[in-house]
Amino acid sequence: MSFERVAIIGLGLLGGSVGLAIEEQLPKIATRGYDRDEQVRIRAAARGLVGEVCGNAQDALADADLVILCVPVGAMEATANELAPHLKRGAIISDVGSSKESVAKALAKALPGHIVIPAHPVAGTEQSGPEAGFASLFVNRWCILTPPEGVDQAAVEALSDFWTKLGAMVEIMDAEHHDLVLAVTSHIPHLIAYTIVGTASDLEEVTRSEVIKYSAGGFRDFTRIAASDPVMWRDVFLNNKGAVLEVLGRFTEDLTALQRAIRSGDGDTLHNLFSRTRAIRRQVIEEGQDDGRPDFGRKDHI
Ligand code: NAP
8 A cells, every 4th residue: 555645734844844755755645735824825835845735625635545634732633523524535544743642532533434543753843834844854763653453454554654755763652652651751851841941031030131141051952942832732731631740740759859869968869860861861862863962063062
């Protein structure tokens, strides 16, 4: 099974990157796209994110054998409801949402009788919108598929092959497990960044201008993550509530233990933890998940 026509719904960072990656890696596939925002459609067409930008979802779906929803996770169910009457029989419906259990439920509810295979390419940036996408976003990044039980295996293989051809490494996972893993590796780190940037800017004894001026002391790296799209991240936390609250509980306990170590002058506890975390950073670089250069390619590293 291979795809001839792909429809992309939502033409922001992820939708645009999928379109550009298809054009580069699978040029025989015809792509159509739709976004509810007219300005986004105009900008997407100007950048050539898909072969044809359509004025409505129905036209974008015409004859598509793969439909990829690239909208915020909170918008998946409404989007799927809107698409349902226009889907071609036998089409595979997938998505790129950052949480999977609630999306899987929403899509199953909205699209009974259709082949639904949720997916999450673990690749992104803090940018959003149609100008943010680029063709190589998925290269050497994981794409996690969470096929529901009993789904057509040939369809899973076709979707897996599709993502592999876009440059990704594909992993199959249970949706609940995906949400726990991503709570640890992505959702809680974003929550911490949002918190620390908010706290620093609220501190009355340090002026806002000093926070910005001396940001290279570490704060700057948090500000990049904390600049991520507010709608997307609001939806991630509301849709992965269980796993996020579970990991947050554990994180709070660990933070309290560190607070105690600092108060009681327990340098060994601090040193042991910081040594362990430094080793994890080395592993991340060895596995090609980040750039090992001290400046991440920046010119002005301190
Ligand atoms: P984005 O750049 O903001 O693009 C989303 C686009 O979808 C926006 O243009 C939005 O329009 C449009 N949209 C919203 N509801 C719609 C609807 N009902 N019908 C058609 N279009 C609709 O966001 P993104 O970063 O690409 O994120 C898209 C998805 O990818 C999310 O589910 C997110 O969890 C997932 N994801 C993101 C990243 C990342 O790093 N950003 C990484 C992996 C996965 P409006 O502006 O009018 O709402």
